[in-house]
Amino acid sequence: MRDATPQGTYKVQALDRAFAVLDLLGESDTPLGLAQVAASLQLHKSTAHRFLMVLERHRMVERTSNGKFRLGLRLFDFGNRAIEQYDLRDRAQPHLRRLVAETEETAHLALLEAARVIYIDKIEPTRSVRMITRVGASNPVHCTAVGKAMLAFLPPERSAEILKRVRFERMTTRTIATLDALRTELEKTHRRGYAVDDEELEEGLRCIAVPVLDAQRLPVAAVSVSGPSFRVTAQKLPSIANHLLQCVRGISMDMGYMPSGRGARSAVLA
Amino acid sequence: MRDATPQGTYKVQALDRAFAVLDLLGESDTPLGLAQVAASLQLHKSTAHRFLMVLERHRMVERTSNGKFRLGLRLFDFGNRAIEQYDLRDRAQPHLRRLVAETEETAHLALLEAARVIYIDKIEPTRSVRMITRVGASNPVHCTAVGKAMLAFLPPERSAEILKRVRFERMTTRTIATLDALRTELEKTHRRGYAVDDEELEEGLRCIAVPVLDAQRLPVAAVSVSGPSFRVTAQKLPSIANHLLQCVRGISMDMGYMPSGRGARSAVLA
DNA sequence: TATAATTTCTCATATGATGGGACACGCGTC
DNA sequence: GACGCGTGTCCCATCATATGAGAAATTATA
Secondary structure, three states: OOOOOOOOOOOHHHHHHHHHHEEEEEEEEOOOOOHHHHHHHHHOOOHHHHHHHHHHHOOEEOOOOOOEEEEOOHHHHHHHHHHHHOHHHHHHHHHHHHHHHHHOOOEEEEEEEOOOOEEEEEOOOOOOOOOOOOOOOOOHHHHHHHHHHHHHHHHHHHHHHHOOOOOOOOOOOOOOHHHHHHHHHHHHHHHHHHHHEOOOOOOOEEEEEEEEEEOOOOOEEEEEEEOOOOOHHHHHHHHHHHHHHHHHHHHHHHHOOOOOOOOOOOOOOO | OOOOOOOOOOOOHHHHHHHHHHHHHHHHHHHHEHHHHHHHHOHHHHHHHHHHHHHHHOOEEEOOOOOEEEEEEEHHHHHHHHOOOHHHHHHHHHHHHHHHHHHEEEEEEEEEOOOOEEEEEEEEOOOOOOOOOOOOOOEEHHHHHHHHHHHHHHHHHHHHHHHHHHHOOOOOOOOOOOOHHHHHHHHHHHHHHEEEEOOOOOEEEEEEEEEEEOOOOOEEEEEEEEOOOOOHHHHHHHHHHHHHHHHHHHHHOOOOOOOOOOOOOOOOOO
């Protein structure tokens, strides 16, 4: 019942197991004891114990006062090193803040990885219901505005590559369920210049997103505004989209992506 | 020259090696090729290759377009899960923002782990030189204001435990270099109610910090304000300290740490 | 194109992870 | 206080598993 990555031919048992441990601890919202870890992963106590001790030495896990295990702060360190390379995040932040101030809704910054989107930042308006998303978490492309925004502006060959891998999990009744439907949606998105997720990921939640384009006019990320459907109404979409476009234009400038010189501005920024 | 954790008796070679790979990629600011990884870690090509493939399958590393390796976003995911358990961070953020607005200098939120402090959040004023610190990074306790702030308000037995482990690395000419000196400094800190780092970590950088106390009046974290010495002058310290105290009081409240009921307020909040 | 420097893959070998099981602890029950 | 149960810790003989030499394939460099 764990993640299906069947084509992975290279194997190092110890590593797979260690990551399974980390996974487990990451999923659980409460620290786990040795016994629970061993049982959940079908490892024998001594094995699980050894792993946990080694992981602890590396500060990948740490023990609570009562001896239970949870994820360690080393991971936090690594995580921050990992996104550091994408300085996109730092640069984008002020623009996202402005966006949130303007729209009074939650803004997300996401990257595309395989057929999933990964949220690398989230800004929430001061007074609002907190969103469930966690920075670092991921969602399938097909049911998110950010995902569709990036796909729609990727060159055909790259998007085709990704589309092949979409699994079309159903999240709500409105989730796009077929490749054809997604293709049509992407064309619509491209024409419109922004992507919409109309309760396709989560009941009652509406999002709207536009891609951040690099110097070659290729999407490197996407910014979205999300809020409860009753506030993010169909009428408001164009206005929000405008704020979004301003925002990503700002980000692109800050990243040093020239407005692509002369004429020929893409549909998005036009 | 690697990390000295000699007493760690439990060993899983594969894990140690895998983490060494991650470490290496984390240190390097530019992606590395298989050959470089293998050479740096004295692993044989095939071994390094296998590891990298497995790590890639787990998305702990990813490949750039030219085939080189760097840290993967899965680590970012894990890191955020790890920090999630300390919801301190989320709760503290608004208070830190206010603090930054008031002082116009950079604020940090840090935790204590072993004899080091780990920065779990950083807020920078809009117009300012960017600080070099990275969220997730760590520093020795003895040369940071946050470290001294926490140590000074820890119960003697706990702080003694930590003091034993301090290595007294020299960072600048002003870095505290002996256990005795540190002890005196901690007493001073305790009396004063706030800790000061006067260019002890970095030339030209002055910091001031106070601990965040939990319901049992124990430090769980510390908040600091840092800036160039010419702006963060000796005269300004008390005023900044006041803002800091307000800030941590706010955080404590938000965390549900009651103002400890009746009388007996600690020196810090008094 | 030739040549060098990569990365990828295969496979026999012995190293090193494995898990059975013994021990020690804390805790509630009898 | 003795017993049982559920913990976590530790040791060590066994063999499954990771290992690295080297060949093949790919990509960069001259």
